[in-house]
Amino acid sequence: MTSSQRLLAATLAAIAPLDAEAVKAARQRQDQLTKPRGSLGLLEDLSVQLCGLAGECPAPVPVEAAIAVFAGDHGVHARGVSPWPQEVTAQMVANFLGGGAVINTLAAELGARVLVVNVGVATELAPHPDLLDRGIRLGTADFTVGRSMSRDDAIRAIEVGIEVADTLIAGGARLLVTGDMGIANTTPSAALIAAFTGRDPADVTGRGTGIDDETWQLKVEVIRAGLLANNPDPADPIDVLSAVGGLEHAALAGFMLGAAARRVPVVLDGVIAASSALAAVRLAAACRDALIAGHRSVEPGARIALEDLGLRPLLDLDLRLGEGSGAALAVPIVRAAARVLAEVATFDGSGVTDKAQV
Amino acid sequence: MTSSQRLLAATLAAIAPLDAEAVKAARQRQDQLTKPRGSLGLLEDLSVQLCGLAGECPAPVPVEAAIAVFAGDHGVHARGVSPWPQEVTAQMVANFLGGGAVINTLAAELGARVLVVNVGVATELAPHPDLLDRGIRLGTADFTVGRSMSRDDAIRAIEVGIEVADTLIAGGARLLVTGDMGIANTTPSAALIAAFTGRDPADVTGRGTGIDDETWQLKVEVIRAGLLANNPDPADPIDVLSAVGGLEHAALAGFMLGAAARRVPVVLDGVIAASSALAAVRLAAACRDALIAGHRSVEPGARIALEDLGLRPLLDLDLRLGEGSGAALAVPIVRAAARVLAEVATFDGSGVTDKAQV
Numbered sequence: 085m086t087s088s089q090r091l092l093a094a095t096l097a098a099i100a101p102l103d104a105e106a107v108k109a110a111r112q113r114q115d116q117l118t119k120p121r122g123s124l125g126l127l128e129d130l131s132v133q134l135c136g137l138a139g140e141c142p143a144p145v146p147v148e149a150a151i152a153v154f155a156g157d158h159g160v161h162a163r164g165v166s167p168w169p170q171e172v173t174a175q176m177v178a179n180f181l182g183g184g185a186v187i188n189t190l191a192a193e194l195g196a197r198v199l200v201v202n203v204g205v206a207t208e209l210a211p212h213p214d215l216l217d218r219g220i221r222l223g224t225a226d227f228t229v230g231r232s233m234s235r236d237d238a239i240r241a242i243e244v245g246i247e248v249a250d251t252l253i254a255g256g257a258r259l260l261v262t263g264d265m266g267i268a269n270t271t272p273s274a275a276l277i278a279a280f281t282g283r284d285p286a287d288v289t290g291r292g293t294g295i296d297d298e299t300w301q302l303k304v305e306v307i308r309a310g311l312l313a314n315n316p317d318p319a320d321p322i323d324v325l326s327a328v329g330g331l332e333h334a335a336l337a338g339f340m341l342g343a344a345a346r347r348v349p350v351v352l353d354g355v356i357a358a359s360s361a362l363a364a365v366r367l368a369a370a371c372r373d374a375l376i377a378g379h380r381s382v383e384p385g386a387r388i389a390l391e392d393l394g395l396r397p398l399l400d401l402d403l404r405l406g407e408g409s410g411a412a413l414a415v416p417i418v419r420a421a422a423r424v425l426a427e428v429a430t431f432d433g434s435g436v437t438d439k440a441q442v
Numbered sequence: 443m444t445s446s447q448r449l450l451a452a453t454l455a456a457i458a459p460l461d462a463e464a465v466k467a468a469r470q471r472q473d474q475l476t477k478p479r480g481s482l483g484l485l486e487d488l489s490v491q492l493c494g495l496a497g498e499c500p501a502p503v504p505v506e507a508a509i510a511v512f513a514g515d516h517g518v519h520a521r522g523v524s525p526w527p528q529e530v531t532a533q534m535v536a537n538f539l540g541g542g543a544v545i546n547t548l549a550a551e552l553g554a555r556v557l558v559v560n561v562g563v564a565t566e567l568a569p570h571p572d573l574l575d576r577g578i579r580l581g582t583a584d585f586t587v588g589r590s591m592s593r594d595d596a597i598r599a600i601e602v603g604i605e606v607a608d609t610l611i612a613g614g615a616r617l618l619v620t621g622d623m624g625i626a627n628t629t630p631s632a633a634l635i636a637a638f639t640g641r642d643p644a645d646v647t648g649r650g651t652g653i654d655d656e657t658w659q660l661k662v663e664v665i666r667a668g669l670l671a672n673n674p675d676p677a678d679p680i681d682v683l684s685a686v687g688g689l690e691h692a693a694l695a696g697f698m699l700g701a702a703a704r705r706v707p708v709v710l711d712g713v714i715a716a717s718s719a720l721a722a723v724r725l726a727a728a729c730r731d732a733l734i735a736g737h738r739s740v741e742p743g744a745r746i747a748l749e750d751l752g753l754r755p756l757l758d759l760d761l762r763l764g765e766g767s768g769a770a771l772a773v774p775i776v777r778a779a780a781r782v783l784a785e786v787a788t789f790d791g792s793g794v795t796d797k798a799q800v
Contacts, residue, residue, distance in 0.1 A: 118537055124761060124763055126760055169795055175793055179787060184786060185477075186477055186482065186786050189786055293797075294481075398759065401483045402483025403485070405477050405478065417759070420547070427550075428542065428543065429542025434533075434540075435533055436537055
């Protein structure tokens with residue numbers, strides 16, 4: 085076992101389900117708040133999850149959020165699956181670092197940091213205080229003619245994700261938000277979802293940032309070819325990631341595992357995060373308890389992946405941007421859920437008559 | 443025309459559609475932001491609406507939000523449509539004023555004020571700095587045996603709502619949020635929705651804060667009886683409000699009209715707000731342009747009313763609390779939509795290649 089694999093193994097071993105006592109206490113407390121029982125719907129479930137993760141009721145309100153945008157390029161871009169040139173990945177990284185992208189504005193609104201993590205952009209990047217450069221290779225290989233990356237590269241990328249979660253949590257973050265950037269990355273996302281769920285590529289392939297019918301058809305065929313060429317084993321998540329995944333997918337899976345090991349919730353963005361979550365949860369089933377689906381992307385694969393994970397998204401705003409945008413927009417709901425459980429008056433002593441007592 | 447009716451008439455006369463130039467400029471600016479066109483879904487539409495209301499592009503970010511919780515009681519409560527005693531309305535008003543309710547926590551998270559407006563609680567209320575006491579009568583009459591209120595009472599309640607919008611906007615609010623409190627108020631809401639849309643009471647009646655099958659059946663029959671007894675004219679919104687509405691419904695309609703007249707957006711909460719919006723939009727069609735549906739309540743009538751209004755809700759979290767909770771939870775999305783349009787870099791000069799230019 086390399087030093088690398090030890091971090092992954094230790095992380096997987098540290099992941100445990102929600103604390104049953106805290107879950108029970110949270111349900112009881114929800115039922116004592118001065119409101120009709122169950123009337124806060126998903127907010128109630130969310131508050132219970134946060135207590136179960138924190139191991140206490142009420143859970144601390146996750147005021148400090150941090151967004152990690154994992155960036156990588158994709159060899160499969162050469163097959164013509166995206167209308168955008170590959171250089172846009174590095175250009176958008178520069179835009180994130182310059183504060184000009186949508187995710188920067190959304191992060192500012194949350195008072196959250198945006199850390200950009202290079203795990204596999206196809207060009208060298210200039211140093212920047214908000215860039216963590218952990219490039220593993222200059223983009224993946226074209227998965228229609230071989231594996232995206234070696235098994236060792238996939239493990240290294242997962243461990244970068246664990247490292248990032250550890251670093252952000254050590255820096256005070258109590259809520260992590262997934263972000264991603266990589267031109268063509270909805271193609272490996274759909275391939276991962278098809279591989280893990282057994283669904284046909286046509287069912288899980290969407291239009292990414294906006295492609296025409298002809299390009300969509302090509303994209304489906306490219307994914308089909310990649311699965312045929314590499315025959316990934318759905319029972320071996322690292323095999324699937326290295327066969328048809330992207331470096332940012334592997335890193336995102338690690339990010340989720342790292343957060344789960346430290347019992348910090350992670351808000352998932354769109355189809356890239358959802359496909360990565362399939363890998364994370366197959367590596368450690370209880371990782372799911374740390375995940376919150378920020379939104380339902382318009383990508384059909386996102387819906388299928390979230391159903392497989394049993395996660396109901398908080399938002400459904402027809403977003404298909406990525407960057408972490410949909411997850412960032414959901415953060416205020418997570419904070420509100422925690423704060424309501426912690427602060428709202430209970431029937432005892434409030435002077436409000438409880439229906440159940442009448 | 444009484445002094446009262448003059449305020450309503452002047453308000454209706456001041457309501458105009460979105461500014462077409464600002465709408466066009468907003469659409470153009472969205473298409474220049476460094477992201478794929480259309481990738482922000484509903485956020486883009488929202489930003490365009492805000493510009494059209496403000497008459498400028500970008501629109502100012504509505505940082506200052508204010509929540510008005512309109513409280514009233516309902517004579518129809520005597521028919522047994524709710525399991526909660528009527529006193530809970532006044533008890534919850536005290537809870538709002540004491541800062542212990544869900545809406546207080548959500549407002550604190552937004553840095554927003556909660557103003558409680560009494561338009562018809564069945565008991566006298568003690569003065570409080572956050573209570574605006576504009577009680578028109580001690581609850582409505584039981585609409586199964588006559589009108590809920592006189593036509594003049596309905597107009598007075600509408601004008602209280604206009605006054606509240608004016609006051610909050612004069613105080614600096616740039617985003618208004620509807621709230622409501624009134625035990626049994628989902629019953630008049632469903633009656634209003636049935637009257638305005640022509641749908642059968644059984645289609646628009648829900649379980650409110652939680653009622654059993656037998657009570658639900660009774661509730662439907664009570665609504666049917668109310669519509670039969672009063673035969674409201676759907677072409678005359680004030681007739682409908684006074685026949686089967688609540689005082690808070692009339693006030694909420696006025697609140698929306700007042701905001702629209704001053705071109706300030708209003709975020710609607712659940713079924714009480716949606717049913718009131720049907721009246722507001724029938725009084726002034728362009729009022730709709732100022733409305734934002736905060737969420738889709740689990741009440742079936744809410745969905746039907748929003749469809750009638752052509753409003754797509756921002757959130758769908760299985761909420762059924764009221765108080766303004768679902769609207770308050772949507773406020774960060776409205777702010778984010780405005781801020782993205784104002785702050786995100788455009789392709790020109792960002793160094794990011796625009797697909798359309800390749």
